[in-house]
Structures are given as C-alpha cells and as structure tokens.
Amino acid sequence: MIRLGIPGLILSLWFLMAVTGPFLPLHPERIDLVNILTGPGLNEALGYDDLGRPVLDRLLLGASTSFFVAFWVVTISVVIGTFVGTFSAYIGGYVDQVVVRIIDIFLAFPGILLAIALSGIMGPGIENVVVALSIVGWVGFARLARAQTLSLKHREHVVAAVSLGTVQRKIIVRHLFPLISAPLIIEATFGIASVVIAEAGLSFLGLGVQPPDASWGSMIRDGARYMLVAPHMVLAPGIALMLVVLSVNLLGDRLRDWMDVKGRSVVKK
Numbered sequence: 001m002i003r004l005g006i007p008g009l010i011l012s013l014w015f016l017m018a019v020t021g022p023f024l025p026l027h028p029e030r031i032d033l034v035n036i037l038t039g040p041g042l043n044e045a046l047g048y049d050d051l052g053r054p055v056l057d058r059l060l061l062g063a064s065t066s067f068f069v070a071f072w073v074v075t076i077s078v079v080i081g082t083f084v085g086t087f088s089a090y091i092g093g094y095v096d097q098v099v100v101r102i103i104d105i106f107l108a109f110p111g112i113l114l115a116i117a118l119s120g121i122m123g124p125g126i127e128n129v130v131v132a133l134s135i136v137g138w139v140g141f142a143r144l145a146r147a148q149t150l151s152l153k154h155r156e157h158v159v160a161a162v163s164l165g166t167v168q169r170k171i172i173v174r175h176l177f178p179l180i181s182a183p184l185i186i187e188a189t190f191g192i193a194s195v196v197i198a199e200a201g202l203s204f205l206g207l208g209v210q211p212p213d214a215s216w217g218s219m220i221r222d223g224a225r226y227m228l229v230a231p232h233m234v235l236a237p238g239i240a241l242m243l244v245v246l247s248v249n250l251l252g253d254r255l256r257d258w259m260d261v262k263g264r265s266v267v268k269k
Contacts (some may be wrong), residue, residue, distance in 0.1 A: 004254075006247075007246070007247035007248075007250040007251045007254075008247075008251060010243050010244065010247040011244070011247050015067065018066070018068070019064075021060040021061055021063055026060060026061065027057055028057040028058040028061045028214050030054070032052035036050060040232055046236045047230070047232045047236075049219075049233050050223075050226055050230070050233070055219075055232060055233060055236050058219060059214075059216075059219070059240060061214040062215050062218075062219060062237060062240075063216075063240070065126065065214065065215045065216075066196050066200070066215070066216060068126070069133070069199040070192045073130055073137055073191075073195045074137070074188050074192055077133075077137035077141055078141050078188050080134070080141075081137075081138040081139065081141025081142035081143075081144075081145060082141055082142070082145045082180075082184060084138070084142045085099075085141065085145030085149065086149045086172055086176060087172065088146055089145070089146040090149055090176070099142070103142055103146075106136070107139060114135075115135075115136045115198055116202065116207060118131070118135060119132045119202055119207040119208070124206065124208060124210050125208075125209075126208065126213070129202055129209070133198055133199070137191060140191070144184060144187055145180055149180060152179055157175055158171060158175050161175055182259045185259075186252060186255055186256045189251060189255055190252045192248050193252070196241065196245055196248070197241075197245060199217065200215065200217030200220070204217035205217075206221070216237040216240060216241045217237075219236070220237050220238055
C-alpha cells in the first residue's frame, strides 16, 4: 500500500474544504470597515483583507475554486488526450501524422501563455478558465497515450486479438487501456498541481475568477499592495497554494514509485 502521510492529510483537508466550504455558514463577501487590514486574532484566525472581509472564509471559498478547476480540467484533458492519442497511434497512417502535427503545434507555444491568450479572447470567468486550460492540457496526455500505445500495439496479446478478429474498439478498451492507465494516472496527479498553479496565475492576472468570488490567485493579487502593512493577506493564500501543490507532487512521486513494479522487485531483492 502507498503511504499517504502528511501530503495525503493536506490533500484530504483541501478536498474537505472544497466540498464543505459552499455549505458552511461563511461570509466571504461581508465587508467590515472597522476591521480593514486587521491581522489575525481571537475574532478572526487569519485576519481581514483590505475591504474588511474575513480572510479565512475567502480562503475556504478559494479552495473550492481551485479544486473545481483542477478536477474538471484534469478530467477533460485525460479523457480527450487518452482518446486522441490511443486511437491515433493504433490506427496509424495519415491520421497519426495529422495528430502528431497538431500536438507539435500546441507544444510549440508555452502552455501558460497559450492559456492566457485563450482566456483573454474568451473573457474572464471560471468556466472559460476550465475551457482554456483543457485546450492546453490535453496535449500532454495525448502524447503520453500515443507513445504507450505505439509500444504496446505489437505485443503478443494484441496481435492474438487481431488474429481472432476482435473489433478494434474492444482491442483498445480491453487490451490497451488497462496497460496505459498507470502512467496516465501518474501524469494526471502532476497535472493537478500544474492546473492549480495555472488557475491561480490567471486569477492573479485578472483573467480567472472575478469578484466577489474568491480565488487564491486573486487573494494574492489583492494582498500584494499591502505586503508591508498586512502580510497575512498574501501569506495565507500563498502558503495554502504552496502546500497543496507540494503535496500533490510528493504524492505523485510516491504513486509513481508504488506503481513501478520493476523498482519494487529490485528493492525486494
């Protein structure tokens, strides 16, 4: 069994915050002019922002935003990328050449810059962020699925299934997908970290979640102007963002080691 440890605890807390946040009696939009830029204290654990809004409530709402975007972007990217890469590699010919050229065109642009351009064209909003990051994110999964399929399509069990007259769709679903799922799952874990950072970056630039909704990126942007007088406005969302991304990457490394059958057999010897 894979040991989750502290990264698993942090991600479980992130998931719990994201799921229960919208249903808790929070007041992320309540303005209290008396407590503007007030630091953490007994009344409010993480203090108040420049409008007198509780930072803790907005932090919980931002967790829901980042989790929502990460879940849908990674899910859409995995489904589209796996489908395109697997079918392209298995069919081959001109279809595969066209798909490879499309992947090369997407990879020619830095992902975050392409996401910024797409978000700028479509306009700000959480739905447009999901669409923009999904358009950018499917390419990596398609490339990985294609490479894995090319290495497996000539295996004995696949050749035997073809000889028996099995339909291509069944060959891909029953004989290829189970074998390429492990590297795709590992890639998806690292993709979550990338999406969380990308969403925070787009919100920081004003292209993501719009006020009064909260995002860790927009919270950091709002607090950057008051770093000297109210550092808690940046530290709270910044530390939360760092812990989530670091935990996802550490958990991805552990998952990769756990799924590496050859590595585990060498360790046992």
